[in-house]
Amino acid sequence: MAENSTGRGEPSRTLALLWGEPTETPKRKGPPRSVTVDQVVGAALGLADEHGLAAITMRAVAERVGVSAMSVYTYVPGKPELLDLMVDACYAGMTRTPWGRRGWRSRLAAIADTNRELLVAHPWLTEVAALSRPPLGPGVMAKYEHELAAFDNTGLSDVDIDAALTYLLGFVQAHCRSAHDAARATTDTAMSDAEWWAANQAVLARAFDAESYPRAVRIGSAAGGAQGSAWAADRAWEFGLARTLDGLAALIGEQ
């Protein structure tokens, strides 16, 4: 496997799986299928949610659904396509409440919050490259349609709407990815951020000339000391979301 990204399989085969394969005719030859595609995807989702993206191995998925490793390949062409199905299933499961009469700023904030909740529930999604060539399944389509509707009556052009949505989601993705990376760092290295910081500070103190980096020492120690804590993550979220919406406000205009 080269990398974790969507859209690496044959489009027609992937699309058939995404949209529920009409080849699910009840009468087939051979022995009956012991599980379903949904069960396979569900097992992969469970593994990813519980133990991270690296825990998704074909063998592990197979064991979780109760078949042998190679049998998984009769349900899914390969691991890339399985990733596509997982992503679309996640999007499909999001709750989508109609926008009502709220203003655009409230709507966009809701989009950001909802996507953040999604990425907190499924942190591995921040590691998957699903922006170019997303899996064009029902989940992705419904999510895209719903989020585009939030831009109704903003006066933006179609191109700007797409750009603005991409920009907003890009911020959410970047933020959640950083938060997820920070969380993983503590678990992967069995070393808390405080310990890591202290260990580095001790060596750094006599390794380099503090006067050469006055701002870095002053600002970095203040900002780095609290890094990794939930409080810091929430502060960064509020800061970034406010900046992002302010930036879009300059384009849309207050109303």
Add this chain to the structure above:
Amino acid sequence: MAENSTGRGEPSRTLALLWGEPTETPKRKGPPRSVTVDQVVGAALGLADEHGLAAITMRAVAERVGVSAMSVYTYVPGKPELLDLMVDACYAGMTRTPWGRRGWRSRLAAIADTNRELLVAHPWLTEVAALSRPPLGPGVMAKYEHELAAFDNTGLSDVDIDAALTYLLGFVQAHCRSAHDAARATTDTAMSDAEWWAANQAVLARAFDAESYPRAVRIGSAAGGAQGSAWAADRAWEFGLARTLDGLAALIGEQ
């Protein structure tokens, strides 16, 4: 290897390497070292720049510098530490011109442009998680110090300066990561974006009800048709950078 992220090694050993290891005493026992740490890092950088992050294998690095695979481990504790050194070396190589009398918006735009150039020259950097627990070497420190200096006389607090810089760099990273993912998609799958789009459109056309997703069809086809092209990437960059600076302007205040 679990994942590609920095800061996974023992801090003291990593820091010693980053800051030039005073254990480079001329008189050692045993046979002389056949290469240097810099050569190892340089070989890894060359591989990554030419063939992507996945091309960095210990065996490939070893072959490029002309030693056996296991000999690399006498220069670098392991692959995570090698990544740390690569990241710091990239940052150290950036050109840093003093800020002069330019306004904050011009300075921040320069930060964004410079970082974009860096990520275009080394696309694999967008795949490395180096935000939490960055390698605290001379390159990272110099870059951090220089970019913090761009916020002199903005009136922001230390905490806000760090948050604003993180926010700005987050946008650059997210944008370049998307661009890099899109570029990789065409090379990895031996299928151009146009082909992929056409193949999907053909199947999608009869697979789902277009009237259920009016906005997605209208806006998506317009925006998706040109996706992946350099022109689209540049448009997204200009759009995002303008939004980001506008958002920060609401915090800093025009001047």
Add this chain to the structure above:
DNA sequence: GTTGTACGACGTACGTTGTACAACGTACAA
């Protein structure tokens, strides 16, 4: 009822990854 055939399941195997380990040779210190 018999047989042909298509298909699901599975075991084995290959190449690739990071790196632990032990053997071997080298060059300085005593």
Add this chain to the structure above:
DNA sequence: TTGTACGTTGTACAACGTACGTCGTACAAC
């Protein structure tokens, strides 16, 4: 001259995705 510390290397292992071949099953045709 000898002991010792260290660089180099080959071998080996576990885990990964998945190609391939075999086997058994259940429907279709007769």
